Amino acid sequence: ETGVTQTPRHLVMGMTNKKSLKCEQHLGHNAMYWYKQSAKKPLELMFVYSLEERVENNSVPSRFSPECPNSSHLFLHLHTLQPEDSALYLCASSQDYRQANQPQHFGDGTRLSIL
């Protein structure tokens, strides 16, 4: 599925670096999401945006900073990360975050490794 595109696919960074993850959706959806996927753990919802407005922030450390400049693009800015932040970061979109019966569409993720 190419409806949601994430770049880069892989990222290795040191703890003092600053980097950004990018997500773009071509589905005309109004809601976008960031999830963290770690081995043997359920997906963790990090942020939700609806029409560029943040509607959910699940107690995520401030070293993760989201940005949604328009309804098609979502960024996750990373700064001073910790080794436990190594994970697969997934972006998703849906038609409307309040329509819970509609499925979310996921990108292929960015595999992040913190040295």
Added chain:
Amino acid sequence: AQSVAQPEDQVNVAEGNPLTVKCTYSVSGNPYLFWYVQYPNRGLQFLLKYITGDNLVKGSYGFEAEFNKSQTSFHLKKPSALVSDSALYFCAVVDTDKLIFGTGTRLQVFP
């Protein structure tokens, strides 16, 4: 809070045999339930959902799931497994506006 449990970390099945991946839920009210599949190095793909109506839900790639209210279960099934079905499967339930995922079950189909 709503939650789902996937009691099996891994399920092994021979190609051509039927498969079942288990999911139980804990919700108040009527649940919205989903199954997603994750192939290696890919994101999650939607398979099927139960919102209301018929307890047997049909989805993509020949998969189906049976909603059982008395047993609070939503097991994923397929009559004849393929090697290409080998992947990680996630059950999820809606809690207010959020999807709550299970820990995932790895399905391994052997030739």
